[in-house]
Amino acid sequence: MSDRPTYTLAGETGDWEIVLGLEIHAQVASKAKLFSGASTQYGAEPNSNVSLVDAAMPGMLPVINAFCVEQAVRTGLGLNAQINKVSRFDRKNYFYPDLPQGYQISQFALPIVGEGVIDVDVEPAHGDPAYTFPVRIERLHLEQDAGKSIHDMSPAETYVDLNRSGVALMEIVSKPDIRTPLEAAAYVKKLKSIVVALGTCDGDMEKGNLRADVNVSICKPGAYDKFRETGDFGHLGTRCEIKNMNSFRFIQAAIEYEARRQIEIIEGGGVVDQETRLYDPDKGETRSMRSKEDAHDYRYFPDPDLLPLVLEDAFIEGIKVNLPELPDQKRARFEADYGLSRYDAGVLTADAEGAEFFEVVAKGRDAKLAANWVTQELFGYLNKAELELSDSPVSAVQLGGLIDLISSDVISGKIAKDVFARMIDGEGDPADIVEKHGLKQVTDTGAIEKVVDEVIAANPEQAAAVKEKPKTMGWFVGQVMKASGGKANPQAVNKILREKLGL
Structure with missing residues (x-):
């Protein structure tokens, strides 16, 4: 892996650098909500998964879901982070029509998980080499989600669906250690791979079960280094938050646009306002949503209905010893056991489904040949077709059968690509395709x-x-x-x- 490259954007008055911090909201994989027994089923009829607690009926008291606590601790351990044995729930006060209580139960001063660090792999792009860089995790805290306001059912009215109200979220906050749009996407991918491997979040970004708020600021070259030396945020520019990003591609595009917008404002003699913005993918631009609040604007105070959360060492240790194999561990095993390069092993272990698929293909076969066919041919096709691995027309068993035909000299690598194309078209078993179309290699x-x-x-x-x-x-x-x-x-x-x- 090479050293981390320098990334700058050219302005009228010189070069600028980007500084990024991300807040990832990961929905806890739990069948019940954080403070009630209401279902978290996705796609249910509007307002059908709502308890009296979720609807903020008078006299209703929250009761902590112990399983959600366990999932948060499991995630913290997966992030190499400090588990705080004493944490506290606070009320974060603000008004939304879809926030029945008028406040959100969250954690402010004493989160359940403290500082940690993860290594993020950045894939090659535009001829640049791959590299790895560390991202410091500032905290992970538990909080309840708000409901959903629906604006497109009536031109004059807004409808509210409280099914999501009270669903448990883990908010994972990074330090401002991310410096490029590509790094931001790679960081979200890495976090997704970790929580999916842990089983603490399904990582479904289309459903909003994992989404990112991206804080973007710009500074002149060298200013970030001064910030790292002193911890003084005054060296960095005013940050703007881009809310609810649920696409790797859109995350990169939004950061690029927002950074250039801020450069134009500053170079034009203006001042960047601290605000929350939304990204419009159709127009490829961000737009103002509201002024960005600081912590004091929310008037945090300890929730009087909930006691401090106290964790025993045995509880934490019991979770720790049962952690599954995490992506970094799996990548190291793939390098050692299969003789793969760090890059190929990283691609294959980026998500649990891909790693499992490869291991079926590679079992008893040439692992490097299997890796090439999975990462280049199959993943290449799926990316181009914008399909998930779960939607692949070629199964792991079928792809393994194709590799067997190559290894036994029944077909050549070139013919194999023709057979693979026929498999993609749904012709089925590779051996049957070879026989049907007379594609056997001539070895006479x-x-x-x-x-x-x-x-x-x-x-x-x-x-x-x-x-x-x-x-x-x-x-x-x-x-x-x-x-x-x-x-x-x-x-x-x-x-x-x-x-x-x-x-």
Whole structure:
């Protein structure tokens, strides 16, 4: 892995750097809400998953969901973070039509999880090498979600659905250690892979079960280094928060736009206002939502209906010893057991489903060949088709069967790509496809020798010149493969050509 590259944006008065901090809201994988027994089922009829507590009926008292506490501790351990044995719930006061209580139960001064750190892998882009950088986690706290305001059912009215009200969220707050749009997307991917591996959040961004608020500010080169030395935020520019991002691509586009917007304001003699903004993917721009509140604006105070949360060492240790294999551990195992590069192992372990798929394909087979087919051919197709691995038309067993045909010289790598395309089209088992379309590789040296003789006889001048320019033998290989319909064994073709051409 190379050193972390410098990223700047050019303005009229010189270069600028971006500073990013992210707040990830991960919905806890729990069938019940944080302070009530109401269901968290997605897609239920509006206002059907609402208890009296969620609706803030008078006299209703919250009762903590112990399973949600366990999930938060599990996540904190997965983030290499400090678990706080004493934490507290606070009331965060603000008004929304979809916030029945008029406040949100959250954690402010004493969160359940403190500081941690994770390593984030950034994939190659635009010719740049891959690299890894650390992101410090500031805190993870539990809080309840608000309901949902619906504005598009009537031109004159807003409807409210409280199904989401009270659903448990883990808010994971990073330090401002992220410096590029690509790093921001990579960080969210890494967090998603961790919580999915832990089973504490399903990571479904389309449903909003994992979403990011991105804090963007700009500064002149060198200012960030001074901030890291002193801890003084005065070295950084005014931050603007882009709310509720649930797409890796949109996260990158929103950051790019917002940074350039702030550069234009400052270079034009203006001042960036601290505010919350929304990203409009159709217009490719951010727009103001409201002025950004500071902590004192929320008038936090301890929730009088909830006692402090006190965790025993045995409770924390019991969760720790039962943690599953996490992405970094899995990547290290893939490197050691399968002999894969750090990059390939990182791609394959980016999510639990992909890692499991690869292990089925690689079982008892050439692991590097399996990795190439999974990461390049299959993942390449899925990315282009904008499909999830769960929607793949090719199963792990089928792809493994294709690799078996290559390894046993039944088909060549080139023919395998044709077979793979037919598998994508739904033709099924690779062995059946090869048999049906007569795609078996020709390994009969006598048959190959006959084709080689014909090609050499038809091209005497090239055959005479090839001794002076041995590299031109590749032309003959291509002609023989073409004449054999791509079925001739490439190794046999090369061997026979060398013998016939005297190389």
